[in-house]
Every structure is written in C-alpha cells, then in structure tokens.
Amino acid sequence: MSGAEILQCLRDRFGPALLETHQDRGDTTAVVERRELLDVLRFCRDEPTLGFDMLMDLTAADYLKYPGREDGPRFEVVYLLYSLPHNHRVRLKTRVDEDDAVVASAVELWPIANWLEREVWDMFGVRFAGHPDLRRLLMYEEFVGHPLRKDYPIDRRQPLIGPPA
Amino acid sequence: MPEPTTREFMLGEGSGTGSGQTLQVGVGPAHPAMHGIIRITTELDGEFIRKADVEIGYLHRAFEKDCEVGGYNNAIPYTDRLNYVSPLINNFAYASAVEKLLGIEVTERCQYIRTVMAEISRICDHLTCVGASAMELGAFTVFLYMIKAREFLWELVEDVTGARLTISYGRVGGVKADLPEGFAIKVTSAFKQTREVLDEVHRLLTGNRIFMDRMIGVGALTREETIAWGITGPLLRAVGVGYDVRRAQPHWAYDRVQFEVPIQKDGDNYARYLVRMAEMEQSMRIAEQALAMMPGGPINVDFVGRPLDPAAYVDQGKQGKTEGLLLIPIRLSPNLQGQNQPAWEAVNAHDKRVVLPPKETTYGSIEGLMNHFMLIMEGYGIRPPMGEAYFASEGANGELGFYIVSDGSDRPYRVRCRPPCLPPVAALPRMIEGEMIADLVPTFGSVNMIGGELDR
Numbered sequence: 238m239s240g241a242e243i244l245q246c247l248r249d250r251f252g253p254a255l256l257e258t259h260q261d262r263g264d265t266t267a268v269v270e271r272r273e274l275l276d277v278l279r280f281c282r283d284e285p286t287l288g289f290d291m292l293m294d295l296t297a298a299d300y301l302k303y304p305g306r307e308d309g310p311r312f313e314v315v316y317l318l319y320s321l322p323h324n325h326r327v328r329l330k331t332r333v334d335e336d337d338a339v340v341a342s343a344v345e346l347w348p349i350a351n352w353l354e355r356e357v358w359d360m361f362g363v364r365f366a367g368h369p370d371l372r373r374l375l376m377y378e379e380f381v382g383h384p385l386r387k388d389y390p391i392d393r394r395q396p397l398i399g400p401p402a
Numbered sequence: 403m404p405e406p407t408t409r410e411f412m413l414g415e416g417s418g419t420g421s422g423q424t425l426q427v428g429v430g431p432a433h434p435a436m437h438g439i440i441r442i443t444t445e446l447d448g449e450f451i452r453k454a455d456v457e458i459g460y461l462h463r464a465f466e467k468d469c470e471v472g473g474y475n476n477a478i479p480y481t482d483r484l485n486y487v488s489p490l491i492n493n494f495a496y497a498s499a500v501e502k503l504l505g506i507e508v509t510e511r512c513q514y515i516r517t518v519m520a521e522i523s524r525i526c527d528h529l530t531c532v533g534a535s536a537m538e539l540g541a542f543t544v545f546l547y548m549i550k551a552r553e554f555l556w557e558l559v560e561d562v563t564g565a566r567l568t569i570s571y572g573r574v575g576g577v578k579a580d581l582p583e584g585f586a587i588k589v590t591s592a593f594k595q596t597r598e599v600l601d602e603v604h605r606l607l608t609g610n611r612i613f614m615d616r617m618i619g620v621g622a623l624t625r626e627e628t629i630a631w632g633i634t635g636p637l638l639r640a641v642g643v644g645y646d647v648r649r650a651q652p653h654w655a656y657d658r659v660q661f662e663v664p665i666q667k668d669g670d671n672y673a674r675y676l677v678r679m680a681e682m683e684q685s686m687r688i689a690e691q692a693l694a695m696m697p698g699g700p701i702n703v704d705f706v707g708r709p710l711d712p713a714a715y716v717d718q719g720k721q722g723k724t725e726g727l728l729l730i731p732i733r734l735s736p737n738l739q740g741q742n743q744p745a746w747e748a749v750n751a752h753d754k755r756v757v758l759p760p761k762e763t764t765y766g767s768i769e770g771l772m773n774h775f776m777l778i779m780e781g782y783g784i785r786p787p788m789g790e791a792y793f794a795s796e797g798a799n800g801e802l803g804f805y806i807v808s809d810g811s812d813r814p815y816r817v818r819c820r821p822p823c824l825p826p827v828a829a830l831p832r833m834i835e836g837e838m839i840a841d842l843v844p845t846f847g848s849v850n851m852i853g854g855e856l857d858r
Contacts, residue, residue: 262502262791292632293794294803294820303809304788315805317792317820321629321643324650328792349632352828360466375459375857384467391467 238286240265243327246287250280256332266328268313274331275341281318281327282346289318289327292343295353297361301387311335312363316343333363342368360385424452427839431460435538435843439853442830442842449838454831461857469817473783474500474574477817482568484819484855487530488523488798490559492855493572498653499793499804500574500814503786506756511748512576514696517655518589519571520795521685521692522559525596526552527798527850528636528678528685535675535847536607539616544603551599554592561588574784575757576750586693593686600682608679617672621833621845624669631829635800635822636677637849641669647796659691671848756784783812799823799850821855 238246240260247267248255254273259266269277281289294317300306310332318327333340342365343350354365355374362383365371373380379396382389425446430436439460445453465484469477481492494516501508508516533548556566561582563569571578607613623633625641638645646663648656664680666673746760754773763770776782786808794803800822807816826849833849834842 261789262505264790264792266790290629291634293634293801294632294805294818296805296818298807298816298818303807303815315818317803317805321645326792347632348630348832349825349828352824373459375462377459384464391464391471 238323238325240325240327243287243325246284247277247280250284251277264328265326266330268330268332271331271333271340274329275343275346277329278316278318278343278346281329287327288320288322290321291319292347292349292353293317293319293326295343295350295357297357297363297385299361299385299387312338312361314340314357314363338363339366340364341366344368359383362386423447429842435846437851437853439857440827440846440851442834442846444834444839444842446839449840451834451837451839451842454834456827456830458827459857461853463858465819465858466817469814471813473780473812474786474814475784477814478572478574479568479570481572481819482570484821484858485527485797485799485802485823485852486567486854487852488520488527489567489569490519490523490563490571491795491797491802493570494520494654495793495795495797495802496804496817496819497572497574498795499791499806500784500786501751501756502791502793503789503806503808504574504753504756504784505787506575506751506753508576508751509748510697511580512750513655514692515577515581515749516572517659517692518581518689518696519559519562519577520654521689522555522589524685524798525682526555526559528682529555529596531798531847531850532603532675532678535671535844535850536603536613538843538847539613541607541610541613544606547599547602547606551596554595558585558588558592561585573750573757575753580745580749589689589693593690596682596686600679604679608676614672616841616844617675617848618668618670620671620837620841621848622668622670623829623833627829627832628669631832632825633800633829634825635797636674636681637669637826638800639663639665640673640677642667647794647801651794653793653795655692655695656688658695659688661688671844674848781812785810785812794820797822797855799852799855800825802855819855819858821858823849823851823856827851827856 243265244258244267251273254270254277255267256270257268281287295315297312297314299312300309301311312333312335313330314333316329318329331340340363342354344354351369352374354368355372357363358365358371359373359376360383376384381395427444427446429442429444431438431441436442441457443455443457444451465480468480477496478493481496482489484492529548529552533545537545559569560566562585563571563578623641625643628638628641629643634645642665644663644665649663661684664677664684666676743760743762750757758777759770759773764774777784788808788810790805790807792803792805794801801820802822803820805818805820806814809815830846830849833845
C-alpha cells in the first residue's frame with residue numbers, strides 16, 4: 238500500500254479527526270486529534286489492509302522554540318508504526334498543550350508502549366492516561382523536571398542521590 | 403520434629419518451592435553479567451522466578467539532548483557510543499538520516515564502503531554477543547576464540563578509521579576517508595580466520611550437550627509476543643519472521659548484493675544463537691561481494707610537479723602563486739590519509755552545503771577556505787530545510803532508527819534514536835518469569851543488551 242493510499246484509508250474512516258497529513262521526504266505522516274488517537278491506533282493495527290502490527294517507536298518533541306510553532310500546542314507525541322505483512326510505515330502524531338499534557342496510553346494495544354511511554358513521561362513530562370505504572374525510565378525518581386524539554390538547560394545540575402544530609 | 407534444612411534454617415520454615423514464601427533477590431547492577439548497568443529485582447519462589455522488574459538508566463548520558471546543542475556532524479562521536487560494539491552502523495545510520503532530511507545522495511563508492519564497514523561491525527557485534535553469553539555458561543574457550551576473531555576485524559576497522567572503538571568515521575554526506583590501500587586483501591585474510599573460528603565454535607557449541615540443555619527452550623517468546631513487544635533483529639528472526647531492514651527497505655548497497663536472511667522458529671536462546679551464527683556468514687558474504695563490486699574512484703587528473711607539503715602550498719597561495727596550484731598534489735599528513743582530492747570526490751556527496759572541501763582546496767583556494775569556514779563556524783554549518791525524517795537501518799540488534807526534526811537552523815531540533823535493544827530488555831521480565839534463576843544469565847546474554855544504546 239502506498240503512502241497516499243494509507244492516508245486515504247485513514248481519511249475515509251476518521252475524516253475530520255485527521256488534522257493534517259503530509260508525505261514529506263517519503264515518510265507518510267498524519268496528525269491525529271488527541272481524543273481519537275487510541276481509535277486510530279487500534280484501527281491501524283486491526284484493519285487487515287493496513288496491518289500495522291508493530292509499534293516501532295513512540296517518542297515526543299517539544300515545539301516550544303520551533304519557528305512558527307511557539308504559540309501552538311507545545312508537545313507532539315509521535316508514533317512510528319510498521320507493518321510486517323505489508324512492509325509499509327506510517328507516522329502518527331498528536332499534539333498536546335503543556336497545561337493538559339495527557340495522552341491515552343497504548344499499553345493495551347502494544348505492551349512495548351509501557352516502557353516507551355515511561356520514557357516520554359520521564360523526558361518530556363507528558364502523561365499517559367491508563368498507563369499501569371508510569372514511573373521514570375532513565376532518570377532517577379528524585380530528579381526534578383523533564384530534561385528533553387526545550388526550557389530545561391543542558392548544564393543544569395541536580396543534587397546526586399544519596400541519603401539525606 | 404525433623405531437623406530444619408539449611409535453607410529452612412536461613413529463611414524460616416516451609417521456604418521451599420511452592421511454600422508460598424518468596425525471596426527477593428536483586429541481580430545487578432554490580433553483578434558481572436549485568437554489565438554494571440542493569441538492575442533486575444526478582445521475586446523467587448524456591449529457584450523459580452515468579453516476578454521480575456528491570457531497572458535501566460544507569461548509563462544515561464543525555465545523548466538526545468547533547469545532539470541538540472552542536473551542529474549536525476557534532477553528533478557523530480556521540481553515535482559511536484550508542485552501540486559501542488558496532489559503532490560504524492550507528493555513524494552511518496545517523497548520517498543517512500540527516501542526508502534524508504537534506505535530500506542528498508552519497509556517491510556510489512561511499513554506499514559500498516558503508517555496506518562493507520557496517521557488515522564488519524555486525525560480525526564484531528555478533529561475535530561479542532555469542533562469545534560473552536557462551537562464557538557466562540562456562541564456555542570460556544569460545545569467548546577467547548571469538549574475541550580473537552573480533553581482534554582481526556577490529557584491526558581492519560583500525561586500518562580504515564584509525565580507531566578501534568570510538569571510530570567517528572561516518573560523515574553527513576560521506577565518510578571521513580577512503581579505504582586504505584590493499585584493504586580487500588586484508589579483509590580476505592581476516593575473514594578466512596574468522597571463518598575458521600566460527601567453524602571451531604560450531605563444533606564446540608552447536609551440538610554440545612551442556613550448551614544445548616542450557617539454551618533450548620529457555621527464555622522463549624512466541625511469535626505474537628515478539629511482534630507485540632516491537633522486537634526486531636535476531637530475536638525476531640528467531641521466531642520465524644524474516645524481517646530485516648536490509649532486505650525490506652534496502653539502503654546503501656544492500657539491494658545489489660546477494661544474501662539470505664537466516665530464520666529459526668523456536669524463539670528460544672538456542673534459536674537466537676543459531677540465527678546470530680548464520681548471520682555472521684551472511685555478513686561476510688555481503689562484505690565480500692560489496693568489496694568486489696566496489697566502483698573505483700574517479701579518473702585521476704594528470705598532475706604536474708612533485709608533491710608539496712601543505713605549509714609550502716599555503717605559502718605559495720599567500721604569495722598569489724595560485725596558477726595551477728590545485729593541480730599539484732600536496733603531501734597530506736598521515737592522519738589525513740584517504741582524504742586527498744581524488745579520494746574525497748569518490749567517497750563524499752558533491753554538495754558544498756554539506757561536506758567539507760578536500761584539504762587541498764581549503765588550503766589552496768579562497769573558495770575552498772570560505773566553504774570550509776561556512777561549514778565550521780557556529781551558526782553556519784549544515785542547514786537542512788525545516789521538516790522531519792525517519793531513517794531505519796539494520797543494526798546488529800535490530801532496527802536502528804533515527805528520527806530527526808529540523809527547524810532550518812544549523813543544529814538538529816530533535817534527534818531521537820530508536821534503540822534496537824530497548825524492546826527486548828523491556829520484554830525481559832516476560833522471558834524470565836516462570837523460569838529458573840540460573841536461566842536469567844543466558845537469557846540476558848541472548849538479548850545482547852548494550853548499555854550505550856539502551857540508556858543513551
């Protein structure tokens with residue numbers, strides 16, 4: 238299935254929930270309304286013509302300082318799906334604001350989403366509703382802030398963990 | 403009343419298997435098999451693992467954040483440290499992702515060099531993985547043999563890149579330098595020795611009763627589970643799915659060479675071992691074919707005069723004696739071997755916005771100097787147009803992907819590395835729960851956890 242057909246298939250099913258699509262540099266991409274996200278993901282996985290059986294990656298980006306996007310929704314959560322039977326890919330994105338940074342968890346669809354969502358929470362502070370165990374993945378529990386946010390300075394020091402002084 | 407056993411004495415009455423009393427055992431991070439960077443908390447019922455929790459992040463060093471600070475090529479040394487057993491693949495995958503963002507093509511010769519060097523790295527990675535997991539089962543001889551073979555291959559890597567581990571050989575738009583003279587002959591002899599070692603290891607391990615007992619049926623995942631956990635690479639091929647990025651989405655020169663994608667169907671540690679052993683042979687096949695097919699450099703220009711050393715070259719240029727200067731080959735310092743003009747043209751994309759000019763041009767002409775300056779100075783550099791791109795390549799552990807967002811400036815806005823060994827480590831509790839504590843180590847070895855890319 239070509240990228241255009243994948244997008245058409247999603248558009249037929251979800252219509253206005255697809256906010257934006259592009260095939261820039263050959264990567265099929267769709268921006269999805271947040272409340273429809275889980276349905277879109279489930280449809281992508283279960284619809285046989287799409288057959289996206291693998292969640293290759295789940296990540297996020299902070300658009301706080303991106304030219305032209307300073308006012309828009311701050312975070313973009315990115316899902317990279319791959320289909321083993323059809324050998325095609327799609328990138329789904331959803332946008333969330335800083336004061337309401339919650340996305341539905343995809344753990345029920347793909348168990349790997351568990352760790353990937355923990356990493357996004359750790360690095361960006363985006364929460365995943367319905368996640369069974371939303372702990373930090375890479376940083377330690379006492380760490381304050383979310384390091385991959387654009388307003389987190391790279392040279393900020395935090396106290397090393399240890400027994401309280 | 404019977405005398406309590408030692409175990410009951412230590413743990414209280416009724417502490418055997420099935421007694422309902424469990425024991426918490428922490429494995430790592432100081433356990434030698436955990437590489438110092440993984441902590442597994444297990445809940446044991448007798449000798450069986452009832453529940454396990456894996457904790458990672460001990461080697462986190464802000465790779466993705468660091469990439470946002472410097473220019474696009476500045477991230478190359480950081481990518482060396484992702485999967486540090488096969489750093490060349492990381493280099494090339496990252497460079498290819500940026501090239502996709504820029505929309506440029508590298509030269510034919512460079513595609514072949516990337517293919518050859520990536521395959522040599524893959525063999526090194528598999529040798530380390532198989533050797534180390536065999537050693538953890540007590541097969542120390544195998545480890546020594548395999549590290550010996552890896553040594554031959556690392557010598558090749560050293561020949562080409564000048565370093566063994568932190569090679570920083572890839573560049574956006576090309577590679578650092580051309581292959582050294584006589585490289586193909588060295589590869590032939592190193593592969594001959596590697597094949598001898600693989601043959602020996604096959605005879606030592608593949609039919610070995612002890613090894614088979616410890617590996618067969620241990621740490622198994624089903625096909626459905628493997629896919630749902632997003633696991634790629636040898637672990638996915640061990641459950642009978644022939645997914646290999648080199649075959650599914652060919653990049654570099656993989657569509658021009660013949661190779662097989664070895665698969666097994668059992669999904670246990672033994673199947674993973676067999677897949678890795680078979681893949682090493684395929685990697686050697688790919689590297690040999692790519693070397694044989696490798697196109698030569700461009701036709702050399704007829705040079706006039708004897709080679710000059712760079713300082714004299716610059717002096718002449720300063721005095722305005724620039725006529726015909728570019729036609730005179732300069733004697734480059736040995737550190738820059740393979741980077742002279744003809745080699746440069748062969749291995750780099752001909753795009754002034756991306757690739758540093760050859761040193762003769764930088765030293766010998768004002769255009770070259772300006773080009774160099776514009777790429778090096780802060781705020782200039784490589785500037786891909788705004789947008790995003792994802793490039794996937796087959797790392798030694800599975801799909802190694804880079805997702806890069808550009809805001810049009812000279813620094814990446816966001817770099818995301820899809821670490822191929824994160825999904826299997828996330829699925830590790832699923833593999834070890836219900837099995838014996840002694841099986842934790844071989845299963846962990848078969849996952850081939852590499853801390854550098856896992857924690858980034």
